[in-house]
Amino acid sequence: MTFLKHVFVSVALLLTFAMSFANAEDKPINIPSGPFGTGSNALGSALEQISKKTDAKVKLVASETPGLVYNLKQLNADPETKSETLTPFTAGLAYLAENGQKPFAGPIPAPMLVATYNLGTVWLVTLDETIKEPKDLIGKTIGLGRPPQILWTIEPELIIKHGWGLDGKIDIEYLGTKQAAQALLDGTVDAAIIGGYADPINKAFKASPQTLTVIGSGKTLYHIPWGKEAIEKTIATGVGLGQITIPKDAVAGLNSDMSGFFDPIAWGAYPEMPEETAYQITKMIIDNVGLFQEYHALGKLMSSKSLIYGVDPKKIHPGALRAYKEAGLL
Known part of the structure; x- marks a missing residue:
């Protein structure tokens, strides 16, 4: 009886291990996608x-x-x-x-x-033709993404701080990407974050959904470049960004090539x-x-x-x- 009990226990353990292994193999991988x-x-x-x-x-x-x-x-x-x-x-x-x-x-x-x-790239856009460069945003309100968003909020803030030297001089509202675009169209912010994604191999660009919303409004858009020097200053702090040129006519109102930054977006x-x-x-x-x-x-x-x-x-x-x-x- 003792021998049979040992055999039974051993078989039970092997079956449990096999079932656990199978369950682990079948368990899906999660993608917390943003x-x-x-x-x-x-x-x-x-x-x-x-x-x-x-x-x-x-x-x-x-x-x-x-x-x-x-x-x-x-x-x-x-x-x-x-x-x-x-x-x-x-x-x-x-x-x-x-x-x-x-x-x-x-x-x-x-x-x-x-x-x-993708390579993600974003910048600020306004409907106010008098806002042409960073200093014109002093005392103004801009709409960014949600606080946890690296591309749509944190990195633009780093450029405003390190590249422009305007930390605390611009009123920033953390609205979310879609909400920031709508706030611009509604006139409740002076500028908002827009952008899209680039193909590093074929040099192509696709506007993000909220950017398409702004473009689709038919309103005249004025784009505010970060500036090559400002991006270089920000990169010098150690942030893993890269320089990129947003090509002319990539989006409505962009009448010439514009300097910008990119951040590689990946699954890890x-x-x-x-x-x-x-x-x-x-x-x-x-x-x-x-x-x-x-x-x-x-x-x-x-x-x-x-x-x-x-x-x-x-x-x-x-x-x-x-x-x-x-x-x-x-």
């Missing part, structure tokens, strides 16, 4: 659909969140979720997190790259994510990169070469790195 209307939200949802409609070995589920900063804070507050989360982040956000700079209370680790999907994973999981996700993205355009216009800016554009291989998740080497992209 606020509705942003590129991260749109492409995160597209990635979920692609994972469901292809023979991918990993399934993903996207969800709306307040923003990329919020995502990193939540992941580091609940580290057990790191192994099952693919989160959007940017190079600028990674720098701020690792150095414990605002909006982080102290240093926290940043994710490793899985795939870059922490080292806690198993290498095989990161490999399968990356392989799925590489193999189906052409499908993203079927779900959203921003997908047209994606290509296999752009997925690791300008990235140090040391910052790529080991599983993703294996997929890129296997595909001949590294």
